[in-house]
Amino acid sequence: MTGVDRDAAGRAREAVDAVYRTDSRRVLATLIRLLDGDFDLAEEALHDAFAAALQRWPRDGIPANPRAWLVSAGRFKAIDAMRRRARFDARLADVAEHLASSRTDQELGDEDGVEDDRLRLVFTCCHPALAPDARIALTLREVCGLTTEEIARAFLVPAPTLAQRIVRAKAKIRDARIPYRVPQRADLAERLDGVLHVVYLVFNEGYSASSGDSLTRPDLSGEAIRLGRLLVELLPEPEAEGLLALMLLHESRRAARTTADGELVLLDEQDRALWDRALIAEGCALVEHALRSRRFGPYALQAAIAAVHAEAATAEATDWPQIVGLYDVLLRADPSPVVELNRAAAIAMRDGPAAGLALADAILARGDLDDYHLAHAARADLLRRLGRVDEARAAYERALALARQEPERRFLSRRLTQLDG
Amino acid sequence: MRYLCLIYDEEAKLAAMPQEESQAFMREYFGFTNGVRESGHYVAGEALQPVATATTVRVRDGRVSATDGPFAETKEQLGGFYLIEARDLDDAIQVAQRIPSARTGSIEIRPVVDFSQQRPSS
Numbered sequence: 001m002t003g004v005d006r007d008a009a010g011r012a013r014e015a016v017d018a019v020y021r022t023d024s025r026r027v028l029a030t031l032i033r034l035l036d037g038d039f040d041l042a043e044e045a046l047h048d049a050f051a052a053a054l055q056r057w058p059r060d061g062i063p064a065n066p067r068a069w070l071v072s073a074g075r076f077k078a079i080d081a082m083r084r085r086a087r088f089d090a091r092l093a094d095v096a097e098h099l100a101s102s103r104t105d106q107e108l109g110d111e112d113g114v115e116d117d118r119l120r121l122v123f124t125c126c127h128p129a130l131a132p133d134a135r136i137a138l139t140l141r142e143v144c145g146l147t148t149e150e151i152a153r154a155f156l157v158p159a160p161t162l163a164q165r166i167v168r169a170k171a172k173i174r175d176a177r178i179p180y181r182v183p184q185r186a187d188l189a190e191r192l193d194g195v196l197h198v199v200y201l202v203f204n205e206g207y208s209a210s211s212g213d214s215l216t217r218p219d220l221s222g223e224a225i226r227l228g229r230l231l232v233e234l235l236p237e238p239e240a241e242g243l244l245a246l247m248l249l250h251e252s253r254r255a256a257r258t259t260a261d262g263e264l265v266l267l268d269e270q271d272r273a274l275w276d277r278a279l280i281a282e283g284c285a286l287v288e289h290a291l292r293s294r295r296f297g298p299y300a301l302q303a304a305i306a307a308v309h310a311e312a313a314t315a316e317a318t319d320w321p322q323i324v325g326l327y328d329v330l331l332r333a334d335p336s337p338v339v340e341l342n343r344a345a346a347i348a349m350r351d352g353p354a355a356g357l358a359l360a361d362a363i364l365a366r367g368d369l370d371d372y373h374l375a376h377a378a379r380a381d382l383l384r385r386l387g388r389v390d391e392a393r394a395a396y397e398r399a400l401a402l403a404r405q406e407p408e409r410r411f412l413s414r415r416l417t418q419l420d421g
Numbered sequence: 422m423r424y425l426c427l428i429y430d431e432e433a434k435l436a437a438m439p440q441e442e443s444q445a446f447m448r449e450y451f452g453f454t455n456g457v458r459e460s461g462h463y464v465a466g467e468a469l470q471p472v473a474t475a476t477t478v479r480v481r482d483g484r485v486s487a488t489d490g491p492f493a494e495t496k497e498q499l500g501g502f503y504l505i506e507a508r509d510l511d512d513a514i515q516v517a518q519r520i521p522s523a524r525t526g527s528i529e530i531r532p533v534v535d536f537s538q539q540r541p542s543s
Contacts, residue, residue, distance in 0.1 A: 127510075129510055129514075175532055176510045176530075176532045177422055177509040177510050177532065178509070178510045178511075179508075179509040179510065179511050179512075183511070187511070
């Protein structure tokens with residue numbers, strides 16, 4: 001091979017890699033639609049198409065529209081596969097012929113159509129008829145392109161278990177005929193809620209892992225934010241904007257949430273110079289837009305609270321009355337004991353620790369949050385600020401007994417030591 | 422594609438319903454059935470006698486045993502079914518959510534196997 005050929009081959013390989021990173025999920029989404037919702041056939045076709053690109057692009061040059069080339073190649077590969085299998089199943093021959101004769105040029109050229117395919121993929125992966133665990137796994141696998149091993153590692157699940165979940169979910173999509181489409185307007189709000197919930201669960205697992213040595217898994221938060229951006233871009237509903245804003249505002253504090261040696265730093269003690277101003281600006285703009293729509297919900301409200309924190313120069317300078325007011329609205333929109341507890345903490349900042357403690361005690365007395373370590377930690381903090389050391393110690397000990405995450409456990413242990421000092 | 426909608430309801434609750442209420446419930450069912458006939462979803466549907474009338478048959482090692490009732494002690498019992506023709510699962514859910522018992526009990530939707538359209542396992 002001559003030097004020139006090697007350069008061309010190298011450039012083509014780089015181009016294939018780049019298109020794989022940016023566009024493989026879009027190509028997959030379109031192939032799933034063209035192949036009538038058959039996920040497995042579409043994945044196979046996607047890999048065949050990229051294999052073909054590696055062979056052809058060095059020889060023929062990089063096509064003007066690489067994505068359309070890949071969709072078209074994938075479609076032909078799938079037709080080939082169906083024709084091969086048709087020897088055993090006469091019906092597949094008809095499907096293959098129908099597919100071969102149908103025109104897709106228009107659909108491929110239509111950018112909106114292609115974007116809709118990605119949205120279809122998200123809604124199908126998050127369909128309420130699939131088990132919640134399967135929705136998360138399928139979304140990360142099909143929409144984000146994470147490998148089964150990566151998802152299994154992130155959620156501390158054995159890889160074969162996770163692979164089983166994905167196989168079962170795909171079988172249900174095929175056998176129960178879960179449609180490959182964005183729900184109609186009448187069902188959209190309810191279905192979008194489910195999608196946003198999956199995205200938020202992925203984010204939370206990355207932002208505050210439920211157990212284990214590490215406080216965060218930035219790769220998962222990154223994927224959730226990418227999904228959030230995709231949703232806002234394709235379906236600019238106020239709650240989608242609210243969720244993206246909420247994730248961006250949390251993410252903006254990542255560098256300040258832990259010390260260099262991985263210890264937890266609470267919001268009021270964080271070095272605000274470390275907060276990411278660009279993410280805050282983007283998050284705040286989204287919140288404002290969502291709130292102006294007047295069709296906002298719990299995500300936009302939580303984002304609004306995060307935005308008030310983000311805009312304060314210091315913890316003391318925070319507009320606590322506004323935060324309490326936002327919690328009041330949130331409590332009406334989406335009542336929960338955890339929201340009540342957070343509101344109690346905000347009241348403590350506005351009216352003093354005694355007022356907050358009375359509310360926190362009332363919530364715990366109902367028994368709703370008795371097993372929630374953060375409820376006991378919050379109560380302990382209020383008791384500490386009131387100088388009621390013995391009660392504070394008992395509450396920190398209760399929190400420590402319930403906490404499952406190592407950095408949180410070390411934080412609570414430090415607080416206990418500080419009480420004695 | 423065909424889906425079977427299995428209707429689960431609490432027999433005890435239905436039996437305890439005042440006559441007026443139970444008649445209204447039946448009228449709702451008639452209305453629903455007419456609706457799905459008109460929309461072209463209806464294939465078949467029946468209401469079942471209570472679980473007390475049920476007999477379970479098993480053959481083990483060539484020996485037949487017929488016993489009283491289904492064994493499972495669940496709160497809700499199978500009380501009837503609709504067999505419907507629907508475009509996809511979302512269409513089937515649209516139909517099933519209008520079955521009156523969806524509000525009092527639950528509806529299980531199961532796709533029916535079409536042996537003429539089996540896909541090859543891959």
